Amino acid sequence: MLNAERRQVILEILKRDGRVLASELSLSLNVSEDTIRRDLREMGEAGLIQRVHGGALPLSPEISPFSTRQENISQAKIRIGKAAAALIKDGQIALLDGGTTALEVARHLPSNLKATIVTNSPPVAIALAQHPAIELIMLGGQLYKESLVTVGPATLEALNMIRADLYLLGICSLHRHIGISTPELQEAYIKRAMIACSSEVVALASAEKLGTASSYVVGPITELTHIVTEKNLNEEILAPYRSLGITIIEA
Known part of the structure; x- marks a missing residue:
């Protein structure tokens, strides 16, 4: 699975379940936890998710003036x-x-x-x-x-x-x-x-x-x-x- 495909799957799971855990994603996507943590870190930096200890949550809508x-x-x-x-x-x-x-x-x-x-x-x-x-x-x-x-x-x-x-x-x-x-x-x-x-x-x-x-x-x-x-x-x-x-x- 390509990086972009994997991250799209993570977003879909997040939308469905309301949170994701790195340990569970590692098993279900058959990649290392280090890979998942890197995905989550980069997705957080891109403003796609809200990172928390051990996983991620859906990001709040952007607050405008x-x-x-x-x-x-x-x-x-x-x-x-x-x-x-x-x-x-x-x-x-x-x-x-x-x-x-x-x-x-x-x-x-x-x-x-x-x-x-x-x-x-x-x-x-x-x-x-x-x-x-x-x-x-x-x-x-x-x-x-x-x-x-x-x-x-x-x-x-x-x-x-x-x-x-x-x-x-x-x-x-x-x-x-x-x-x-x-x-x-x-x-x-x-x-x-x-x-x-x-x-x-x-x-x-x-x-x-x-x-x-x-x-x-x-x-x-x-x-x-x-x-x-x-x-x-x-x-x-x-x-x-x-x-x-x-x-x-x-x-």
Whole structure:
């Protein structure tokens, strides 16, 4: 089998199974583990997979600047945002971080909802500035321009003072083995802190985010209480999350 053919087979197995192990690939493809490890290393360098110890996982979709993502937002993300907005109840304190789906949550909050929204996203804050009944708390810090969220020590310090009823978590990657992950280290710190100060954690996860991994781990899947995702997904994709007692909401 040629190198290119072998690597195509690896990608097909990865898509089917959600992960590959070097030891298993060595046996099934009848080549040495050194050959497989070289394949995985070069595939990782080419941006085709996310390498992990002993194997590889599907790579998270490339994260483009916020403005680009907003211009091309899918109907699925809009539906997810609307469904997630319905989870916030009167009198609650809710954390809402950055991303285009989180912005859709803000846009779909009922005009009569009386709640407190805490956010590190300037676009979310602007969307809620004219809401008649929402108390809005904007977290300060250094602006991460690619995602338009605040990060850093000031953001973390403010989160230490908050106990939220729920956190609506913008997802970069969600994988049953690796957990919640993101490509940006500073955002990973903020998301981890938001999870720590919230009673319930709701993942806003469109289909392309499920079963993928990024470079920086936020926390295990068991941190989640809910996942809001798209309708009509293959049950095999959702079963690992259901088995952990996570409530799945299909929008």
